[in-house]
Amino acid sequence: MMKIQGKSMIRAALLVSAFLLLAGCGKSGQKTSNPEKTEPVGRKEAVEKKQAQVLRVGYQQGGSSTLPMLAKNEGYFEKTGVPTDFVLFTSSSDGLNALNVNKLDIGVSFGTCAPLTYVAKGARFVIIGGNLSGGHPILVRKGQGIYYKSIRDFKGKTVGTPRIFTSDVVFRGACREAGLDLKKDLTLVEFKRPVDVMEAVKSGKIDVGIGASNVIGQAKAAGLDIPLWSNDLFPDHPCCRIVTTEETLRTKRSELVNFLKAELLAEKKFTEDPESGVRADIVQQKFSEELARNLVLEPHQLLSADPNRKGVRLMWDFMKKIQYAEGEIDLDKAIDTSLYYEALQQLRKESPSPFWEKLEQRYKEQNL
Incomplete structure (x- = not known):
């Protein structure tokens, strides 16, 4: 009987050792559940959404x-x-x-x-x-600024304007208020960009250019005159x-x-x-x-x-x-x-x- 009991004890010991070994492998090879340390479900996602x-x-x-x-x-x-x-x-x-x-x-x-x-x-x-x-500046060649005191002085001139820019609308509206017909009283040339308008003034292709704020520095550096501003035509317009x-x-x-x-x-x-x-x-x-x-x-x-x-x-x-x-x-x-x-x-x-x-x-x- 003693031998049988001894063998039983050995088998039990081996079983316990195997269980402990597997438990140890579980800790080292896999992340085990720990309610006290595990981040709540959805917390990471919530943090990311706040970014x-x-x-x-x-x-x-x-x-x-x-x-x-x-x-x-x-x-x-x-x-x-x-x-x-x-x-x-x-x-x-x-x-x-x-x-x-x-x-x-x-x-x-x-x-x-x-x-x-x-x-x-x-x-x-x-x-x-x-x-x-x-x-927004109104541009003319150097020395020509003295001839433009108001929008009425645009009559008979070739005027370039950048289509759908704010300065374009201000200019057209001011002409209407002054009684100028854009089809009869002046020659209107439309451009896509204010810089193209400025270059046309510099080259003499147009007499007057309706500029925009993004060409102020370039226009001044090029020596162009700015006799009027959009503010003069429509004070403090947005x-x-x-x-x-x-x-x-x-x-x-x-x-x-x-x-x-x-x-x-x-x-x-x-x-x-x-x-x-x-x-x-x-x-x-x-x-x-x-x-x-x-x-x-x-x-x-x-x-x-x-x-x-x-x-x-x-x-x-x-x-x-x-x-x-x-x-x-x-x-x-x-x-x-x-x-x-x-x-x-x-x-x-x-x-x-x-x-x-x-x-x-x-x-x-x-x-x-």
């Missing part, structure tokens, strides 16, 4: 891009937590076409009239902020609006709000230190110091991140009045000021300043 999505930002070189370039140069996009990918375009139409087919999330320097024209044709664009008001799409508004709203916060911080910085705008355009837009100064410090340019609903509405009414655009649009749907206001309120709470109070008052005047 900011990249905003693809379309822009053109020029003063209309100074605020976003300043925000980029000062690190404000990182500060507000919105990653950005800037894409350069040479015309508003190319940029808006990209926005319309979801190759961009936002456009910052494609004018006011161009986005409205696209909306009238069915594009689901939404204006959420601004960058620039006024600031220009480059920040425009997105209804889809991006639904899927990246928080990123858009943070983008506007960065723009507001840039506006504050520029107001307190205009030289910061010069430095930003030298670094981000690769401008020479002379070009940057001519562009950024031009007093006819008014840099503002406010969407200016009232100004946009006036511009649309202007476009309809001169039969520039066809169809009707729901401006309440095409302009959403709530994101800008949310961004402003967050900054008022996070870093109280008289500057934000001033912008609060401006918002009420221009949007309510």
Whole structure:
């Protein structure tokens, strides 16, 4: 009996050893369940969803891009937590076409009239902020500026204009108000880009060029005269609006709000230190110091991140009045000021300043 019991004990010991060995293999070769240390199901996914999505930002070189370039140069996009990918375009139409087919999330320097024209044709664009008001030069050759005191002096001249740019609409509207017939009183030549207009003035192909803010520095460097500005024809008209799409508004709203916060911080910085705008355009837009100064410090340019609903509405009414655009649009749907206001309120709470109070008052005047 003792031998049998001994064998039984040996078998039991071997079984226990095998069990312990397998248990040890389970620890070293596989992750075992541990309720106290295991990450809750869905937690990782929730964290990933909270991570900011990249905003693809379309822009053109020029003063209309100074605020976003300043925000980029000062690190404000990182500060507000919105990653950005800037894409350069040479015309508003190319940029808006990209926005319309979801190759961009936002456009910052494609004018006011161009986005409205696209909306009238069915594009689901939404204006959420601004960058620039006024600031478009009217160009003539050196020494010719003294002959152009008002829009009436354009009579009998060959005038070049960039189609669907804000300055184009301002010019056409001013002609109508002055009683000038674009078909009878002058020769009108349309161009795709303001830089093409400027080159036509330089070469003598046209007498007068309706420019845009992105050619101010080049025009001054080329020695062209600027006898008038778009502000003279339509005081403080809105220009480059920040425009997105209804889809991006639904899927990246928080990123858009943070983008506007960065723009507001840039506006504050520029107001307190205009030289910061010069430095930003030298670094981000690769401008020479002379070009940057001519562009950024031009007093006819008014840099503002406010969407200016009232100004946009006036511009649309202007476009309809001169039969520039066809169809009707729901401006309440095409302009959403709530994101800008949310961004402003967050900054008022996070870093109280008289500057934000001033912008609060401006918002009420221009949007309510």
